[in-house]
Amino acid sequence: MSLAESWDRYAVGSKPRRAVNANGETTWLNWTQYADHGPNESVLGPVAGRRVLELGSGSGSNLAHLVTLGATGRGVDIAPARETVARECWGHLPGLEFRTAEATTFLSETDETFDVVLSIFGAVWFVGPDTLLSLIRSRMAPGGILAFSHLPPGSQGPKAAEAGLRHDRTPDEWKRILTGHGFSDVRVSLIEPPEGKAVGTMLVRALAT
Structure with missing residues (x-):
């Protein structure tokens, strides 16, 4: 089974996003794996008029x-199934x-070229950074923002790390x-999980120099 086929199978089994969040909004940005939790789009600064690319949309x-x-x-x-759903919804x-x-x-x-590139539990977590980051930078406007999130290193257990399933990195490594x-002005933060949950979210933001 190819990588695309594997992700397509996963996508077909995914639950659709809620139509409305806890604040009654019909659209919103969520950096973490938990509903109605964590920062919003302010991480990216003003986005009006900016060209945004999402890798793993x-x-x-x-x-x-x-x-x-x-x-x-x-x-x-x-995953082709993702494009189908995205087009139907948006x-x-x-x-x-x-x-x-x-x-x-x-x-x-x-x-x-893009002013903002984001990856929320997306490609930056699954593709080797030495390959992906140089390509991302080559398509970004100077001063553009790269932001991505994934689970903290070690939270998936040793088997996932040993298998190379995800590219976990510590804040210093990123x-x-x-x-x-x-990239410059690299800021790495750990978003604490909501009450009753054990695993937080790592959020990374950097500027294209």
């Missing part, structure tokens, strides 16, 4: 929210496009790696 809900705030959005996901929004592609392939082939690939 899933059902498109996070990117759609940024487009409702005035951004232009391009979502890329390796295809009516102007300035928003979705594409099925592997992240490095898309970045290698596109001639677009700072070193990102700086080495043309």
